[in-house]
Amino acid sequence: xxxxxxxxxxxxxxxxxxxxxxxxxxxxxxxxxxxxxxxxxxxxxxxxxxxxxxxxxxxxxxxxxxxxxxxxxxxxxxxxxxxxxxxxxxxxxxxxxxxxxxxxxxxxxxxxxxxxxxxxxxxx
Amino acid sequence: xxxxxxxxxxxxxxxxxxxxxxxxxxxxxxxxxxxxxxxxxxxxxxxxxxxxxxxxxxxxxxxxxxxxxxxxxxxxxxxxxxxxxxxxxxxxxxxxxxxxxxxxxxxxxxxxxxxxxxxxxxxxxxxxxxxxxxxxxxxxxxxxxxxxxxxxxxxxxxxxxxxxxxxxxxxxxxxxxxxxxxxxxxxxxxxxxxxxxxxxxxxxxxxxxxxxxxxxxxxxxxxxxxxxxxxxxxxxxxxxxxxxxxxxxxxxxxxxxxxxxxxxxxxxxxxxxxxxxxxxxxxxxxxxxxxxxxxxxxxxxxxxxxxxxxxxxxxxxxxxxxxxxxxxx
Numbered sequence: 001x002x003x004x005x006x007x008x009x010x011x012x013x014x015x016x017x018x019x020x021x022x023x024x025x026x027x028x029x030x031x032x033x034x035x036x037x038x039x040x041x042x043x044x045x046x047x048x049x050x051x052x053x054x055x056x057x058x059x060x061x062x063x064x065x066x067x068x069x070x071x072x073x074x075x076x077x078x079x080x081x082x083x084x085x086x087x088x089x090x091x092x093x094x095x096x097x098x099x100x101x102x103x104x105x106x107x108x109x110x111x112x113x114x115x116x117x118x119x120x121x122x123x124x
Numbered sequence: 125x126x127x128x129x130x131x132x133x134x135x136x137x138x139x140x141x142x143x144x145x146x147x148x149x150x151x152x153x154x155x156x157x158x159x160x161x162x163x164x165x166x167x168x169x170x171x172x173x174x175x176x177x178x179x180x181x182x183x184x185x186x187x188x189x190x191x192x193x194x195x196x197x198x199x200x201x202x203x204x205x206x207x208x209x210x211x212x213x214x215x216x217x218x219x220x221x222x223x224x225x226x227x228x229x230x231x232x233x234x235x236x237x238x239x240x241x242x243x244x245x246x247x248x249x250x251x252x253x254x255x256x257x258x259x260x261x262x263x264x265x266x267x268x269x270x271x272x273x274x275x276x277x278x279x280x281x282x283x284x285x286x287x288x289x290x291x292x293x294x295x296x297x298x299x300x301x302x303x304x305x306x307x308x309x310x311x312x313x314x315x316x317x318x319x320x321x322x323x324x325x326x327x328x329x330x331x332x333x334x335x336x337x338x339x340x341x342x343x344x345x346x347x348x349x350x351x352x353x354x355x356x357x358x359x360x361x362x363x364x365x366x367x368x369x370x371x372x373x374x375x376x377x378x379x380x381x382x383x384x385x386x387x388x389x390x391x392x393x394x395x396x397x398x399x400x401x402x403x404x405x406x407x408x409x410x411x412x413x414x415x416x417x418x419x420x421x422x423x424x425x426x427x428x429x430x431x432x433x434x435x436x437x438x439x440x441x442x443x444x445x446x447x448x449x450x451x452x453x
Binding site for chain 1: 435
């Protein structure tokens, strides 16, 4: 028995009413690519999400359709998710900095104090 | 566009945290309390993962299936501009499904499994899409009021705790702002038109009102899990609260057009500040969600056929050497 629909597109497709169902196997939807988009020249590309695609050309096409439908994009990069190396959140203490590393803070350099003292000393 | 995920309170286990490591659980809950997001590889309670997969997956399915009743009128949209707008809206909905499937995938369920569970009928999607879009006016009511309900829901959920879901919802909400305007424009055009056009939009509104009242799901404020799910920021507002918010925002706009709603008890209670209404027919809701609605069979058959028809192309493109890893987003 064919499906009878209000939608002419469905009627044209001549769809059988059946209990049988297709079962998608592993990788039917391919692997994923991570997408990086640049909103305008001069700024960094930023990760915006991922797409499933059979190869990198299709990944670029899908990324454009998926993440640049409203403009605000001038360039896209895609990279296979499996090619990305990451740190783990549970190891995020590797990013902690020690308090005594003040030599990396511009505020820790007090040249004006020294100049002032020098001037006071030499003007006497 | 979306409908609230339906959680059967009778089916769930007695406790959502049974068997969890108390130390890790405390750390997890403290993180959420501090307003930090949970990211895919973080430790999370099994039920947090399970509820989120179910919720995000149902949301994704709703976007896909929801594009079918709306798509019904693409071929016969009145005028080229409306046809273009409707096609753009339907493309958005399908795109939103992709974003949501990705978010659900980060929790460990493959896209193939999600599609299989949709077309076999195991997974649910928003119940409203099991009703037909009989006329052009139906598509206008869907685009205005179903999307309005969806935005109430999605804005609430975008403040939730799971990072990938929030990020997907932010993009979705930004894109959906035109949907609501487009739908409102279509309804207003009919409501301010000829007597026949008014009759058409009134008829569609009358038919869609019960599904719209079902949209946010049955009252869950007494559900034993609501408290935990809200503490985990999986659920951001009770179904009743979201329904109230929707009524408060849209009933005045509907009445303003001189349209009527098929519920004689619907009125704002000035004492409580809340809307009184006739309790929706939740037996009908359950019957439809379990496959007994007017369009359930058609929706799944169309979806299944799309998978079948595309399978040879995907098979031809698939390289044997491919491997799958969970997406990062």
